Amino acid sequence: xxxxxxxxxxxxxxxxxxxxxxxxxxxxxxxxxxxxxxxxxxxxxxxxxxxxxxxxxxxxxxxxxxxxxx
Numbered sequence: 001x002x003x004x005x006x007x008x009x010x011x012x013x014x015x016x017x018x019x020x021x022x023x024x025x026x027x028x029x030x031x032x033x034x035x036x037x038x039x040x041x042x043x044x045x046x047x048x049x050x051x052x053x054x055x056x057x058x059x060x061x062x063x064x065x066x067x068x069x070x
Contacts, residue, residue, distance in 0.1 A: 008038040008056050031055050031064050
């Protein structure tokens with residue numbers, strides 16, 4: 001089974017490798033997660049921010065109103 005971090009979107013087969021794991025199918029939207037909660041070492045991979053709430057993600061599909069970070 002694959003897990004995704006609810007904070008930053010990182011994926012792992014072992015849920016103990018993530019700070020806030022969820023089953024892959026439950027974790028499609030990262031909105032509401034502030035940048036301060038992104039897993040250590042993953043913040044540089046965040047390329048998008050949500051215009052609605054300020055959350056960040058590596059993929060625009062994880063946010064409800066994505067914009068590229070400049």
